[in-house]
Amino acid sequence: xxxxxxxxxxxxxxxxxxxxxxxxxxxxxxxxxxxxxxxxxxxxxxxxxxxxxxxxxxxxxxxxxxxxxxxxxxxxxxxxxxxxxxxxxxxxxxxxxxxxxxxxxxxxxxxxxxxxxxxxxxxxxxxxxxxxxxxxxxxxxxxxxxxxxxxxxxxxxxxxxxxxxxxxxxxxxxxxxxxxxxxxxxxxxxxxxxxxxxxxxxxxxxxxxxxxxxxxxxxxxxxxxxxxxxxxxxxxxxxxxxxxxxxxxxxxxxxxxxxxxxxxxxxxxxxxxxxxxxxxxxxxxxxxxxxxxxxxxxxxxxxxxxxxxxxxxxxxxxxxxxxxxxxxxxxxxxxxxxxxxxxxxxxxxxxxxxxxxxxxxxxxxxxxxxxxxxxxxxxxxxxxxxxxxxxxxxxxxxxxxxxxxxxxxxxxxxxxx
Amino acid sequence: xxxxxxxxxxxxxxxxxxxxxxxxxxxxxxxxxxxxxxxxxxxxxxxxxxxxxxxxxxxxxxxxxxxxxxxxxxxxxxxxxxxxxxxx
Numbered sequence: 001x002x003x004x005x006x007x008x009x010x011x012x013x014x015x016x017x018x019x020x021x022x023x024x025x026x027x028x029x030x031x032x033x034x035x036x037x038x039x040x041x042x043x044x045x046x047x048x049x050x051x052x053x054x055x056x057x058x059x060x061x062x063x064x065x066x067x068x069x070x071x072x073x074x075x076x077x078x079x080x081x082x083x084x085x086x087x088x089x090x091x092x093x094x095x096x097x098x099x100x101x102x103x104x105x106x107x108x109x110x111x112x113x114x115x116x117x118x119x120x121x122x123x124x125x126x127x128x129x130x131x132x133x134x135x136x137x138x139x140x141x142x143x144x145x146x147x148x149x150x151x152x153x154x155x156x157x158x159x160x161x162x163x164x165x166x167x168x169x170x171x172x173x174x175x176x177x178x179x180x181x182x183x184x185x186x187x188x189x190x191x192x193x194x195x196x197x198x199x200x201x202x203x204x205x206x207x208x209x210x211x212x213x214x215x216x217x218x219x220x221x222x223x224x225x226x227x228x229x230x231x232x233x234x235x236x237x238x239x240x241x242x243x244x245x246x247x248x249x250x251x252x253x254x255x256x257x258x259x260x261x262x263x264x265x266x267x268x269x270x271x272x273x274x275x276x277x278x279x280x281x282x283x284x285x286x287x288x289x290x291x292x293x294x295x296x297x298x299x300x301x302x303x304x305x306x307x308x309x310x311x312x313x314x315x316x317x318x319x320x321x322x323x324x325x326x327x328x329x330x331x332x333x334x335x336x337x338x339x340x341x342x343x344x345x346x347x348x349x350x351x352x353x354x355x356x357x358x359x360x361x362x363x364x365x366x367x368x369x370x371x372x373x374x375x376x377x378x379x380x381x382x383x384x385x386x387x388x389x390x391x392x393x394x395x396x397x398x399x400x401x402x403x404x405x406x407x408x409x410x411x412x413x414x415x416x417x
Numbered sequence: 418x419x420x421x422x423x424x425x426x427x428x429x430x431x432x433x434x435x436x437x438x439x440x441x442x443x444x445x446x447x448x449x450x451x452x453x454x455x456x457x458x459x460x461x462x463x464x465x466x467x468x469x470x471x472x473x474x475x476x477x478x479x480x481x482x483x484x485x486x487x488x489x490x491x492x493x494x495x496x497x498x499x500x501x502x503x504x505x
């Protein structure tokens with residue numbers, strides 16, 4: 001990489017008053033044909049392009065993005081990374097992703113600000129405690145770190161949490177995944193874009209796919225607002241818009257699109273140095289390095305492509321946060337938004353071939369796509385390059401909705417996506 | 418917040434209601450293939466635009482009804498009883 005970032009580069013930049021930094025990646029114009037096209041310039045699509053070049057030596061690749069890179073769910077999530085899933089297939093998949101995150105800054109030579117500040121899940125009843133024991137034990141059986149913790153440790157790990165006898169929502173205990181934490185979401189998109197671009201990948205922004213070109217039933221290219229682009233293999237990584245693209249290609253997906261909203265408060269001094277998730281109240285919060293409380297909500301439970309989120313959910317989520325953290329009552333919220341997430345019935349992703357030969361898809365991550373970016377990109381690149389499913393992705397195929405081999409994390413670990 | 422016109426109670430706030438998903442799905446015959454059964458259970462059009470869907474006035478009269486609602490603007494263009502075929 002010619003413009004390698006380092007402490008020395010910073011010093012050198014300082015002498016030029018930081019005026020001469022080159023663009024991090026190349027905003028390309030479409031060529032008539034590529035070996036592979038990835039539809040969707042979010043984290044998953046950019047990661048897939050990077051791993052195609054890095055792991056498989058396929059560099060004649062275009063990432064086509066309707067808007068700007070990282071402008072969809074990659075820029076709209078609450079930046080949490082974790083691997084607290086129950087089934088072995090999920091544990092392998094998500095923990096591979098978390099391990100990639102642990103080394104991603106070095107891998108990409110781009111600081112993605114991974115902060116393993118731990119994730120605390122709260123149990124609000126005896127039944128929650130039992131379910132969490134099972135969940136944490138299953139994680140440990142699968143080689144993922146998890147520790148049950150009691151109220152004493154919660155009091156020190158989560159300052160401000162109402163553990164008093166008068167608490168509106170009692171907290172009986174919980175568990176912690178210490179390797180979980182946060183990463184800078186925009187940096188993940190930009191880091192992958194920069195690294196992919198340096199290896200020769202074309203990133204095409206403001207390039208909307210309006211149709212797929214097929215020949216003898218096999219996909220041979222895409223029609224876009226910037227013209228027709230040919231490619232023998234095409235991967236879709238479009239999250240909430242997966243069904244729209246699938247319809248253009250003539251098939252359906254077991255996906256429903258919902259709005260998932262989040263909000264941030266005004267910045268305050270450090271008050272919370274871990275990630276707290278309360279499945280009971282649906283609240284999910286952490287504090288960003290800038291000092292804002294970042295609050296994730298549960299789904300707006302009706303189909304939606306509107307990236308705004310309903311005030312009914314905003315209200316209920318804030319009520320949940322305040323019931324647990326009464327001291328936050330006077331915080332002002334600065335921004336609220338939503339991303340459109342692709343929810344499937346068993347809350348597990350789909351990474352592999354579609355009914356159209358030559359067309360592959362990575363979707364179904366639902367509310368948990370950000371943490372899956374490295375493994376989603378890695379396994380989509382693998383199937384695009386080799387035509388074979390990556391072993392990690394083998395259980396996560398479309399045919400499970402026909403043969404019934406669901407990996408039902410919604411029921412198993414109670415994760416709400 | 419959406420306001421939803423319950424055919425029995427009138428216009429109420431969205432958080433009194435519960436969405437029951439896509440309407441007019443037809444259960445296949447008992448000898449359906451795995452493919453047909455999977456299609457029925459899991460595969461959806463998931464349109465960006467007009468969507469015919471079932472809603473229940475959960476914290477009101479408790480009754481089900483159908484809506485045609487735009488999934489982008491959330492605008493409701495038709496309300497009709499649960500047993501009726503959709504308006505053309």
